[in-house]
Amino acid sequence: MSGEHTGRGVPLRATGVTAGYGGDPVIRNVTVRAEPGEIVSLVGANGSGKSTLLKSLVGVVRVTAGTVVVGEADVTRKAPEEVARAGVGYVPQVDDVFAPLTVRENLEMGGYLLPSRQVRDRIDEVATVFPRLAAMLSRAAGKLSGGERKMLAMGRVLMLQPAVFLLDEPTANLAPAIARTLLEDNVRRLAASGASVLIVEQRARAVLAISDRTYVLAGGEVRMEGTPAELAASPAFIESFLGGTVSR
Amino acid sequence: MNSYYLINLLIYAAVDAMACLGLSQQFGVAGVTNFGFIIFQAAGGYTAAILALPADSANGAFQSYLGGWNLPFPIPWIGAAVVGGLIALPFTFLVGRRLRGDFAAVGLLVTAVLLNLLATNYRPLLNGDAGLSLIPQPLAGEYNPQSAGYQWALTAVAVAACAAVYLLVRRITESPYGRSLRAMRDNDTVADSLGKNLLSLRTTMLVVGGAIAGLSGGILISYITTWSPAAWGYAETVVLFAAVIIGGAGNHRGAILGAILVPVGFEEVTRYIPTSNSLPPNLIPSLQWVAIGLLIVSFLWVRPQGILPERKRVIRAEPLRPAATPAPAAPDSTGQAEAATASAVPRPAAPPPGEAVSPAGTLGSVSTAAAAVGGVRSADVPGTGQQAPGDREVVLQAVDVVREFGGVRAVAGVSLSVRRGTLTGLIGPNGAGKSTLLAMLAGTLPVSAGQIRYQGKDVTGLPAYRRARLGLIRTFQLASEFKKLTVMENLLSAVPRNCGDSLRGALAGPRYWRGDEEAAAARAAALLERFGLEAHASSYAGDLSGGQRRMVEIMRALMAEPLVLLLDEPMAGVHPALARKIGGELVALAAGGLTVLMVEHELAIMDEFCDPVVAMAEGAVLAQGTMSELRRRSDVVEAYLVG
Numbered sequence: 001m002s003g004e005h006t007g008r009g010v011p012l013r014a015t016g017v018t019a020g021y022g023g024d025p026v027i028r029n030v031t032v033r034a035e036p037g038e039i040v041s042l043v044g045a046n047g048s049g050k051s052t053l054l055k056s057l058v059g060v061v062r063v064t065a066g067t068v069v070v071g072e073a074d075v076t077r078k079a080p081e082e083v084a085r086a087g088v089g090y091v092p093q094v095d096d097v098f099a100p101l102t103v104r105e106n107l108e109m110g111g112y113l114l115p116s117r118q119v120r121d122r123i124d125e126v127a128t129v130f131p132r133l134a135a136m137l138s139r140a141a142g143k144l145s146g147g148e149r150k151m152l153a154m155g156r157v158l159m160l161q162p163a164v165f166l167l168d169e170p171t172a173n174l175a176p177a178i179a180r181t182l183l184e185d186n187v188r189r190l191a192a193s194g195a196s197v198l199i200v201e202q203r204a205r206a207v208l209a210i211s212d213r214t215y216v217l218a219g220g221e222v223r224m225e226g227t228p229a230e231l232a233a234s235p236a237f238i239e240s241f242l243g244g245t246v247s248r
Numbered sequence: 249m250n251s252y253y254l255i256n257l258l259i260y261a262a263v264d265a266m267a268c269l270g271l272s273q274q275f276g277v278a279g280v281t282n283f284g285f286i287i288f289q290a291a292g293g294y295t296a297a298i299l300a301l302p303a304d305s306a307n308g309a310f311q312s313y314l315g316g317w318n319l320p321f322p323i324p325w326i327g328a329a330v331v332g333g334l335i336a337l338p339f340t341f342l343v344g345r346r347l348r349g350d351f352a353a354v355g356l357l358v359t360a361v362l363l364n365l366l367a368t369n370y371r372p373l374l375n376g377d378a379g380l381s382l383i384p385q386p387l388a389g390e391y392n393p394q395s396a397g398y399q400w401a402l403t404a405v406a407v408a409a410c411a412a413v414y415l416l417v418r419r420i421t422e423s424p425y426g427r428s429l430r431a432m433r434d435n436d437t438v439a440d441s442l443g444k445n446l447l448s449l450r451t452t453m454l455v456v457g458g459a460i461a462g463l464s465g466g467i468l469i470s471y472i473t474t475w476s477p478a479a480w481g482y483a484e485t486v487v488l489f490a491a492v493i494i495g496g497a498g499n500h501r502g503a504i505l506g507a508i509l510v511p512v513g514f515e516e517v518t519r520y521i522p523t524s525n526s527l528p529p530n531l532i533p534s535l536q537w538v539a540i541g542l543l544i545v546s547f548l549w550v551r552p553q554g555i556l557p558e559r560k561r562v563i564r565a566e567p568l569r570p571a572a573t574p575a576p577a578a579p580d581s582t583g584q585a586e587a588a589t590a591s592a593v594p595r596p597a598a599p600p601p602g603e604a605v606s607p608a609g610t611l612g613s614v615s616t617a618a619a620a621v622g623g624v625r626s627a628d629v630p631g632t633g634q635q636a637p638g639d640r641e642v643v644l645q646a647v648d649v650v651r652e653f654g655g656v657r658a659v660a661g662v663s664l665s666v667r668r669g670t671l672t673g674l675i676g677p678n679g680a681g682k683s684t685l686l687a688m689l690a691g692t693l694p695v696s697a698g699q700i701r702y703q704g705k706d707v708t709g710l711p712a713y714r715r716a717r718l719g720l721i722r723t724f725q726l727a728s729e730f731k732k733l734t735v736m737e738n739l740l741s742a743v744p745r746n747c748g749d750s751l752r753g754a755l756a757g758p759r760y761w762r763g764d765e766e767a768a769a770a771r772a773a774a775l776l777e778r779f780g781l782e783a784h785a786s787s788y789a790g791d792l793s794g795g796q797r798r799m800v801e802i803m804r805a806l807m808a809e810p811l812v813l814l815l816d817e818p819m820a821g822v823h824p825a826l827a828r829k830i831g832g833e834l835v836a837l838a839a840g841g842l843t844v845l846m847v848e849h850e851l852a853i854m855d856e857f858c859d860p861v862v863a864m865a866e867g868a869v870l871a872q873g874t875m876s877e878l879r880r881r882s883d884v885v886e887a888y889l890v891g
Contacts, residue, residue, distance in 0.1 A: 046822060046823050132678070147677075177888060
């Protein structure tokens, strides 16, 4: 991220997390961690609980057991805004940008917690990360294309330079070139600047290529864990994720 | 408790419950926020009054009003219901068209205030502020209205009318038509794209709810024998909304419970509050409003679903087995399609053609299963299997289409032909105008200039629901499931020809539509099984994961029996193995005559399944060809494939 991250290295540690929407828990006893400078990916079938896990880490979904710790701060069952103040940036799967506001106003909302004189500088920095957004700062977010909205949702979270970055399928609606830039360039630089990155992706090959470690979720539990090299050596993993078709 | 008190309580409960049922049908089921609801009850009250009253000249100018026909029971009540329904028609201008729900609600509220001011201040109309009084009670000539027997009989009739209204709204709500209403409530743009006529649905709901409200007004004035503007201030609508929200929006029993708790309960409880001369005279009624306001706010905070929440409708169905049911496809298409699929798309998993009807649900069985289960309208599809894609008939065409958003040209003159039986891909960088083009093809967005042609006809002026009924079905880039419908209901909501999916069909009752419903449910169950979502059939679609919702949307589109399917990034967020399965299903369906135009960024999908592929950039078509041809074009590579 143009190298200007403050470099506060803060790990994310979730231990034994059980969470759901009332009724049966969607994820059970999940333990994941992401260290500063690390890119950690979560993969798994549809409905395996990946998004729910991210939501439980940021306080959107209620954690019924286990702990979520960001650096020294225990954020278990804290409200989403408190988790954000602890330095966690979260880009949801369904990117809800503020549709009637302009791109610039959306970014300003993202910088809500910043001193106002820093906001303009941060917008300029975010615009260098997503040049496409720079060209449309005064356009209403509701009139952006699907991929542009995703970039805006990412950019809005970037405004706060979070120490921990949670990304839920950031490339889902992106054209291949931008998807590749986002993963190989932006996300990598984010980690290189000291942030801890936890990323959910369906483009398994692409995300494995940039991951330091990967968790495989199934039925709401962590089934496999390892470096991409270790997982790539596992026949079961190849079978379900790298079946040779959907590459890139 | 004396009997007068009890009768009073019962009649008010019945009248309020009827009104709440009408509002529950409009607001809870169909999502029509009618802040002018009380107008309809008022209209019923006045109608019944002037139908029952003698001409105003008869009472020596004691009160002046229109009409005064002195008609016998039950004409005033019937008139009340009819007028309550008819005055809904002008309001169609507010709730229909392109007016957003919240604007329509404000418009209705303002109308209620205006009409109340008019009735209050223009005396010749309905005796102004003083209102109408001495309204003759039903059959007052034959019986003594003061007698306990008469009063009890009137009470019984009111309660019976309330029960009849309950049965009516339940019958409507629990039918396929009711499901369409709930679909519209959850997401009207999507309902429109599936062929639901929103204007007609909303108008019908205003008329039905208006007739119920009118009848309730007619019954009420028969008991209280007076009717004045003070009885129907716009704030009374708020009380009814409070009752419906607290009872449980979308649950008719909740509406009855809410009616008993809020309007009736408050009126009664405040009677027991001791009064003294030191208190201002209006304190108690004012505090009642405060209490109703607090009650609404606290329910929206603590229990927004109400005391009796809308209940989940579980529809069980045995999957339709292709082997057991003759496929509606042309007799020769299955084998041909199988061969065409196998040759056009080399797939490692393709089974021998002989296994086409295997119930195992392998890719090979799909074309048969697809014809039977996917419900593609294949009867009018000529055999397309052996023609090269380029020779086939053009089924969907954009001619110099332009779309501007406030000066920005999202689509700047695109011409595009989609040929029958092809899986045409549409690629391009973000912001190239792909989704906008799809929206214009489907009619979700009007074109700024240019023409859309479908099956050789100009459909540029046709609204989305009419195009959908012709088999032109789209999906959406962003999640668009009907959240408070189960997965099964989401699928059933798209079925185009269910005889219960009209007000008349709904009123005819379950016996009339059960056959259609069961056939559709069997098809839906088979689709769910093929896509591996059968375990979630009775989950609310809003509770599924992102990828599962994408699949619900694709299955729902297939249930609509499309001729042409417009898919906007169907594989985004879908697990790769499943994405590939969906691709295989689409290829098989295309071999059976379905045409697909698909926006997708997953190039492996384009490589494997789509031919031709159209590349767009900056609102214009850049190139068209196979994916490997496009990869060799420097302009495409420049615009899209490298960053």
